[in-house]
Amino acid sequence: MRHRRSAWLLSVVVFGYAFLHAPILLLIAYSFNESRLVTVWTGFSTHWYQALFANPQLLAAARLSLAIAAASAGGAVVLGTLGAVVLARLGSFRGRGLFAFANAAPLVMPEIITGLALLLLFVALDRTLGWPDGRGALTIALAHMTVATAYASVIVRSRLTALDPSLEEAALDLGATPLVAFFLVTVPAIWPALAAAWLLAFTLSLDDLVLASFTSGPGASTLPMVIYSSVRLGVSPQINALATILVVAVALVVGLAAWLLRRRMH
Amino acid sequence: MTGRRGLLLALPAAWLALFCVVPFAIVATISLAESVLAQPPYTPLLDWSGGGLPAWRGGLANYGLLVEDGLYVGALASALAMALAGTAGALLLGYPMAYVIAMARPGGRAVLLMLVILPFWTALLIRVYAWIAILANDGLLNRLLSALGLIEAPLALLYTPFAVWLGIVYGYLPFMVLPLYATLVRLDPDLLEAAADLGCRPLAAFLRVTLPLSMPGVLAGSLLVFIPAAGEFVIPDLLGGPDTLLIANLMWLEFFTNRDWPLASALAVTLLALLVGPILLLQRARGDGA
Amino acid sequence: MTALEPASAVDIRAVSKSFAGVVAVDGVSLSLGRGEFFSLLGPSGSGKTTLLRILAGLDRPDAGRVLIDGIDMTDMAPYRRPVNLMFQSYALFPHLSVFDNVAFGLRREGLGRDTVRRRVADMLDLLEIGPLAARRPHQLSGGERQRVALARALAKQPSVLLLDEPLAALDRQLRARTQLELARLQRRVGITFILVTHDQEEAMTLSSRIAVMRAGRVVQVDTPRMLYERPASRYVAEFVGTANLFEGKVLGVAGGLIRVATSEGDMLVAADGTSPATGARVAVVVRPEKFRLGPVSAGARHNRVSGRVREVAYFGDHTVYRLQTAAGSAVRLARAHGDAAPPLAMDAAVEAWWPPESGVVLVE
Secondary structure, three states, rough: OOOOOOOOHHHHHHHHHHHHHHHHHHHHOOOOEEEOOOOOOOOOOOOOHHHHHHOHHHHHHHHHHHHHHHHHHHHHHHHHHHHHHHHOOOOOOOOOOHHHHHHHHHHHOOHHHHHHHHHHHHHHHHHHHOOOOOOOOOHHHHHHOOOOOOOHHHHHHHHHHOOOHHHHHHHHHHHOHHHHHHHHHHHHHHHHHHHHHHHHHHHHHHHHHHHHHHHHHOOOOOOOHHHHHHHHHHOOOHHHHHHHHHHHHHHHHHHHHHHHHHHOOO | OOHHHHHHHHHHHHHHHHHHHHHHHHHHHHHOOOOOOOOEEEEEEEEEOOOOOOOOOOOHHHHHHHOOHHHEEEEEHHHHHHHHHHHHHHHHHEEEEEEHHHHOHHHHHHHHHHHHHHHHHHHHHHHHHHHHHHHHOOOHHHHHHHHOOOOOOOOOOOOOOHHHHHHHHHHHHHHHHHHHHHHHHHHHHHHHHHHHHHHHHHHHHHHHHHHHHHHOOOOOHHHHHHHHHHOOOOOHHHHHHOOOOHHHHHHHHHHOOOOOOHHHHHHHHHHHHHHHHHHHHHHHOOOOOO | OOOOOOOOOOEEEEEEEEEEEEEEEOOOOOOOEOOEEEEEEEEOEEEOOHHHHHOEEEOOEEEEEEEEOOOOOOOHHHHHHEEEEEEOOOOOOHHHHHHHHHHHOOOOOOOOHHHHHHHHHHHHHHHHHHHHHHOOHOOHHHHHHHHHHHHHHHOOOOOOEEEOOOOOOOOOOHHHHHHHHHHHHHHHHHHHHEEEEEEEHHHHOOOOEEEEEEEEEEEEEOOHHHHHOOOOHHHHHHHHOOOOOEEEEEEEEEOOOEEEEEOOOOEEEOOOOOOOOOEEEEEEOOOOHOOOOOOOOOOOOEEEEEEEEEEEOOOEEEEEEEEEEEOEEEEEEEOOOOOOOOOOOOOOOOEEEOOOHHEEEEEE
């Protein structure tokens, strides 16, 4: 039965979508504002974008963030897939409950706690093993990997669970070793999930402020850290321009990925 | 076969132990230490200076301070209250949205769903930042209201508890809508037809059939909003004022400004202890214990 | 294995397997000859698929051994066994073409390109799916998928081909046609086939021998004809075909005939080598089509039932009637059409009898 949508239901939903999207749309609009003031429209201009690309500090932070995001996303997909295979295919083993809990814990843990905990881990490791020898890009990437692995594992696991297990068994039956079966049969069947997990891990890393602030050292400032310190000084159209680029880039990549996956399925 | 299983298990298990279990044990340990001006800025828990067996130097002093100083109890209480209010707001706004998405035709459903998921891919920092320009005294909202003649003097919106609440509802709305949608879309439409056939008006059918059956989604969505909101840092930091010092801001302050790592750890342990119940509930609501 | 001692194609010795405390296979022993078409028949949950997976190496038995061509395979990984399985879901690799699906197993053996191409082509020809070689599984019909799955499993020329409900996903007409083709194919390739099915008709049509399974155990192994004509238990009698069961008590054995007292009077059944003790509680099995109507022959004072027709079910080539006897039993009897006899009317009074060699006495 199709519900007669009452006017109030519709208006609540319209309000909800406006509420979700208006702030970002306004932010994008005002990135093209000529004025230094973010709230008064004086005319169209792209000079904030030009200023952006002349800002060496921002560009360095962007490069660092992209490198950390790519590395941590790669690691997270590998580890998350391993965790997912363990949970989806290994059946029961001693400590499975703890494994599953630890695997999912970073998903719900407030970032500030995870960030503090990982920093203290790195400090303790440094004191006992002399590794990772200070903090910087490596420790940020490890922290991002910790959280992103949990996300990747959830995504890959749900795909693995939906996959007919007899496909892998058929490969074994036809003479493939488990490893060969995984790469020849399982990976081709779950690659959309692997791609989605990588993308999500990549954007999580690119967007993160809290974990990076805790686990970073002197000289290693990611893009969100630079944005944050600038935002604390007040609103600036240059930040609007930077945010616009990030939002549009992520939307394009995610949209493209979704389109590719849909096309692939038909 | 067994050896192969062990091999497969070893790497992820070692990773999880090192990065998802040990760190929290370290936090708990350091919360028992004392803050000192040193690198790292806390006292060792075991004092080896006496020779022979080390002496235990840990204590609950940090927790004592948390209880005695009203600042911490207050910040904890306001964080929980704010998270609760934010959850309620997200539920009130998110339920109708999820309902409409679930009832939409498949084509429209994909678009509506995508529009809910899209903000999830955008940095929270940027999304919260966008609100500053809207809520400021000379911001877009105040300009709009005064242009409409609704207000004479600008309303103080930014740096208030209201702004923080708004930010939490805004930031976490997708977390509420998605699990609600997932429950509602699985609801068999025949059930509503059966209710109508048995004499239920649409509103009664909603209250007696749809709402009770969507409770798992309500629970999952609420927990997904409440848990991270209780530890939220960015939103109160950017949109809140001095009277909205939440627990995460205090932790940040103790850690970065006061360099009191043991006290920050004790705050983390306390927050975690308060969230353990909701976290376990969430894991169970999602099934499978994970 | 030596030439003097021809090992059986498959030897299953006291194999048991349970999952989380639930017994799936319980001490099964079976021995299969080379080139046999053997069926494991049973309802769902009887352990037949688990037994098949143990043969394929996909599940490891808790106890017992599995020998193939005389070689112990119990601990051998599935990818080293000379056995191939055709999955119930077919498990065709969705990202590979029909050709690559069939070639998958051959390539794992490290065969050269030309050999692979030739053997795949032969296989596709054998199953008459050559024109489909470039298609993906989702572009195939159910019947075509079934053939591809069969070709893929046969391509490696296994010693034993395992088939898990291979026809279950096909519609009724296609299933009947494919049954005949499967039997022909098996004769042609000469490989031992082991078929798992819950469909007794399918098992009867295809198999040289059938093992009937129940709750993890094999309850009877026999040819289709013997399973039907001489069921060894009440379970087999009722699972394979339709059976009338008359409960009774043995009065004595004399002259190769067992005399049983039942609610329908005394019955005389050919002893056929068995001699149950006097006083034993037994059931007499009589298949519906064994009844004869009309005037009782002189020698048949026993084995008579009389009652009224209460139900009529028309099957085209025969009709099944349910009689309600005076003593209260329900008796099903079947009459083939084509003879001149007129059909029985509802509520008609009927007298029927059966010869002693048509019944079976089951001691419980």
